[in-house]
Amino acid sequence: MTEQRRLLPQRLETDAESVERDLFKLVLTIIELVRQLMEKQALRRVDQGDLTDEQVEGLGTGLMHLEQAMDELKARYDLTTADLNIDLGPLGTLLSD
Amino acid sequence: MSSSVQQQPLGRPDTQQAGGQISLVDLLDRLLGTGVVLAGDVVISLAGVDLVQVRLHALISTVREEMTQR
Amino acid sequence: MAEQATGHGGRLVGRGRYLYAVSRGLPSDALADVPGLGDGRLEVLEHQGLSAVVSDVDLEEYGEEGLRRNLERLDWLEEVARRHDEVVHAVAEHGPVAPLRLATICLDDVGVRRRVEEWHDALEQVLDRVDGRSEWSVKAFAARAEPQPAASAPAGEGEGGAAYLRRKKAETLTRAEGEEQALKVAEEVHARLSAVSVASRRLPPQDPRLTGHVGTMTLNGAYLVDTARADEFADAVRAAQADHPEAGIDAAGPWPPYSFAMLEQP
Numbered sequence: 001m002t003e004q005r006r007l008l009p010q011r012l013e014t015d016a017e018s019v020e021r022d023l024f025k026l027v028l029t030i031i032e033l034v035r036q037l038m039e040k041q042a043l044r045r046v047d048q049g050d051l052t053d054e055q056v057e058g059l060g061t062g063l064m065h066l067e068q069a070m071d072e073l074k075a076r077y078d079l080t081t082a083d084l085n086i087d088l089g090p091l092g093t094l095l096s097d
Numbered sequence: 098m099s100s101s102v103q104q105q106p107l108g109r110p111d112t113q114q115a116g117g118q119i120s121l122v123d124l125l126d127r128l129l130g131t132g133v134v135l136a137g138d139v140v141i142s143l144a145g146v147d148l149v150q151v152r153l154h155a156l157i158s159t160v161r162e163e164m165t166q167r
Numbered sequence: 168m169a170e171q172a173t174g175h176g177g178r179l180v181g182r183g184r185y186l187y188a189v190s191r192g193l194p195s196d197a198l199a200d201v202p203g204l205g206d207g208r209l210e211v212l213e214h215q216g217l218s219a220v221v222s223d224v225d226l227e228e229y230g231e232e233g234l235r236r237n238l239e240r241l242d243w244l245e246e247v248a249r250r251h252d253e254v255v256h257a258v259a260e261h262g263p264v265a266p267l268r269l270a271t272i273c274l275d276d277v278g279v280r281r282r283v284e285e286w287h288d289a290l291e292q293v294l295d296r297v298d299g300r301s302e303w304s305v306k307a308f309a310a311r312a313e314p315q316p317a318a319s320a321p322a323g324e325g326e327g328g329a330a331y332l333r334r335k336k337a338e339t340l341t342r343a344e345g346e347e348q349a350l351k352v353a354e355e356v357h358a359r360l361s362a363v364s365v366a367s368r369r370l371p372p373q374d375p376r377l378t379g380h381v382g383t384m385t386l387n388g389a390y391l392v393d394t395a396r397a398d399e400f401a402d403a404v405r406a407a408q409a410d411h412p413e414a415g416i417d418a419a420g421p422w423p424p425y426s427f428a429m430l431e432q433p
Binding site: 119120121122123124125126127128129130 | 266269304371372373376419425
């Protein structure tokens with residue numbers, strides 16, 4: 001397989017006025033990635049069929065609240081999922097096992 | 098002055114045209130012979146000073162490992 | 168890739184020869200008006216029936232150490248790639264061309280001739296293969312299905328955890344089916360275009376952050392097409408676009424045969 005050539009890391013140029021929003025966007029991106037991973041993993045565990053009904057219910061409720069919390073945060077900072085660049089080419093492949 | 102993450106596209110796919118101009122991504126893919134990728138890292142700079150580098154790939158790998166260990 | 172010459176203290180000094188492309192029977196004045204890198208003068212070195220197009224470059228910039236620095240810089244890459252491409256295009260106007268990889272450097276003309284000799288048979292084969300042919304690039308995409316936004320949550324107000332998970336599962340399946348369908352379309356398009364081509368390759372999909380495209384790239388095809396069959400190829404692309412309007416099929420060309428002429432360096 002050919003070696004992937006890497007370019008310089010992306011640069012988040014920020015300044016005193018926009019630093020809060022820019023950092024927040026970055027943090028939201030990371031949280032959203034983790035949230036998606038958790039959801040995928042939960043679905044896998046449910047499929048495996050070794051969870052009790054209470055566990056399934058608990059997982060689902062927790063994830064539902066997490067999704068709602070994320071929606072609120074995104075709305076507060078006027079960001080869409082697309083803004084967070086969640087579906088990154090190579091990373092997208094990593095997440096969709 | 099608003100800031101921006103420097104993720105400007107390098108070139109749009111060309112529409113059909115005679116003697117078409119090759120987009121930079123297509124050209125680099127062919128001339129370099131390897132895939133052109135962006136590192137999954139972000140360098141945060143404030144007032145033009147690079148301060149912090151966040152390694153997203155490392156974070157995701159760690160989380161994935163933890164997931165599969167359960 | 169570069170043959171090394173260390174000067175004082177191990178740093179590379181002096182000039183090297185940048186090798187852009189190899190052709191056949193290229194008139195020595197054919198590239199008189201075409202600038203090389205750093206506006207250097209292009210020269211044509213004849214060897215064993217092949218024409219190597221070269222120009223002088225500074226080893227501090229193009230030697231091993233310099234390349235290690237510069238290959239990570241997008242602005243440097245862009246400038247060099249564009250100029251390299253211009254030279255390849257100019258050569259292509261006079262006959263078949265085998266472009267070389269970016270930054271193929273030899274210390275001097277002796278080195279260039281040695282390289283041409285090493286690759287002689289392979290180069291002849293490549294030139295035969297691309298003679299009278301051009302490369303076309305055709306890409307296809309899977310439209311990104313937007314997951315329903317929180318607007319659907321009101322229905323979820325009374326939704327329990329298990330129901331939420333079932334809904335998410337259903338969304339995953341729908342998305343997977345959509346992706347599978349998109350991949351099938353890509354395969355079909357590739358097969359149809361390959362049938363009108365001398366040769367074809369599927370290249371890795373490109374990063375949307377680099378290209379700015381929306382949705383997943385399902386096909387990044389490269390096709391070597393006879394100049395005489397270019398219209399037939401264009402018709403095949405249009406037919407594919409008509410059959411699969413959702414796939415955003417995008418064609419570009421004709422280009423020099425980059426994807427079919429590169430020799431893999433040992």
